[in-house]
Amino acid sequence: MKFSKLVNFFKNPHGEKIQRLKERYQELDELSNVAVKIGDGAAYRSLQAEMREVFFDYLTAIVVDSIYSLVPHVIIICIISLKWPTVTLPLVNWEISIFAGYFVCYISYYLSKGILGFLKSRFSSKNALLSAESHIINE
Template structure:
């Protein structure tokens, strides 16, 4: 069971460990660079800055690869949907909308709804607590 949960965690975000490794290494180099400035060691500072640049570009590369990994499923979904329905009609106003635009709009609406749901939920839970309803958390 532990192997299955580890596999699911890896498939959900396979590059998280590499990104965190590069980020941690970059922060460590930044701290060492600050120490080099404090003690006045210019040679160590230059060396650490060069190493920080390399680490930063490795970090950016890992983020880009992770972003592409997260984008590919959406491209495949849009492609599969567009094979069956290249465009859809909005019922009330009778507009023809490309499936790409409809998918992107739906995706943005879902994420905006998730962002707005957290503050609304946190405002409503105390008020609902007065009515005798308890949160499940």
């Protein structure tokens, strides 16, 4: 149980703080809208000032979280580059730096993951539609 908490912390160290700030910002936005509806200018200005503070805290937490997510990749690149500073592409026989190779692999992984997810959702919705149509035709 403690190990999973540790893994979740390293995976998303500021997730709870980001979520809390996002919810607070939405709450302040709703209160600000109410202040506009009732015509309370002082409350509106006060809420807008607090919204700015919460928004900048939210942005700061997102930037710090992004930096934390980049650190493992930098460490991996450094470790790999100690052994292999360049990589040779097999088909074209080009040598590229390990940083460029890692970056291309990283981008390719997430692009293929996104494309496969899109295709999977696309085909599953078509299959659901076809099965619904065949069920209606059979009845």
